[in-house]
Amino acid sequence: MSSDVIEDRLDSATVHPAGRADFAPDVGVLRAMSTVLPGALPVAVNGIRVAASIRPRKFVIAGGDDTPVTMPRTAFQVMYPDCCVMIDSGLDQATHDSFSPDKPEPYFPDQFAKVARALDAARLIVVTHFHADHVAGVLTARNFTSLARKTIITTETARCLVETPHRPHLKLSRQAVANFMVLDYPVCYPVAPGLVLIKAPGHSPDSQMVFIRLQSGREILHSVDSAWIMDNILELKGKAAPWVKEDVPAVMAQLRWLKRVHESDKNVTILVTHDDKHFDAVATAGRIGTELKL
Numbered sequence: 001m002s003s004d005v006i007e008d009r010l011d012s013a014t015v016h017p018a019g020r021a022d023f024a025p026d027v028g029v030l031r032a033m034s035t036v037l038p039g040a041l042p043v044a045v046n047g048i049r050v051a052a053s054i055r056p057r058k059f060v061i062a063g064g065d066d067t068p069v070t071m072p073r074t075a076f077q078v079m080y081p082d083c084c085v086m087i088d089s090g091l092d093q094a095t096h097d098s099f100s101p102d103k104p105e106p107y108f109p110d111q112f113a114k115v116a117r118a119l120d121a122a123r124l125i126v127v128t129h130f131h132a133d134h135v136a137g138v139l140t141a142r143n144f145t146s147l148a149r150k151t152i153i154t155t156e157t158a159r160c161l162v163e164t165p166h167r168p169h170l171k172l173s174r175q176a177v178a179n180f181m182v183l184d185y186p187v188c189y190p191v192a193p194g195l196v197l198i199k200a201p202g203h204s205p206d207s208q209m210v211f212i213r214l215q216s217g218r219e220i221l222h223s224v225d226s227a228w229i230m231d232n233i234l235e236l237k238g239k240a241a242p243w244v245k246e247d248v249p250a251v252m253a254q255l256r257w258l259k260r261v262h263e264s265d266k267n268v269t270i271l272v273t274h275d276d277k278h279f280d281a282v283a284t285a286g287r288i289g290t291e292l293k294l
């Protein structure tokens, strides 16, 4: 990929002529932005695993071996005193199974049923990027229209859903995508009290991270899919799956930033969508709950 193309994709970052990207949102800016919107800050974040894919570690992180790694498919619920916001929507079983029709992988229908109820009950839904495991819970819902009308996506996500759907059956028409709230912003943007979106193209052209500030003062940085597991961040080693087509310099810059934040700001807990052990660790430490409030 030419550096021109990379630059095109990185509104919030700088690409040097050598193709090395910078990614350095100011945590002070995110923190300040998290408190500007009127309304109470969130009180808690709950996470849920609706499915998993199991991959050899050599695909999950550069230099890995054949050890199987369980990668959950997760969604998160941000609890406010009087409502909740969903971050991503999980995926229905048919979409999950469509990834590996010959070799079924773990799927937890009871957990997805809870996500579907939480989506119904949510005041607002934020979709981090167009990939099926993040968006299918909205796209395949019986009540798609009513869910889409309370879901925020970016211009780039809208374009991907219409032009480059992750699975063929998830392709949206222009009329269908018009139901969403479509947002465009250059670097970061507060969409709810304590909830700031961070533009982070790299894993996909439309990827975003989410910074959350709770009433308690604790902060959570959901890194979404920049890393697949926390070790990608801690070891500064990217994914190594042959089917993953990422903007590698952009993702590596994000991993360096996430590692810096992780090491320098102990108030910030980092979440990673697909890391089973890290999910357990942050839950055990009390940083997230593991039951959705329904």
Ligand SMILES: [Zn+2]
Pocket (backbone or CB within 6 Å): 131, 133, 134, 225, 273, 274
């Ligand atoms: Zn994902």
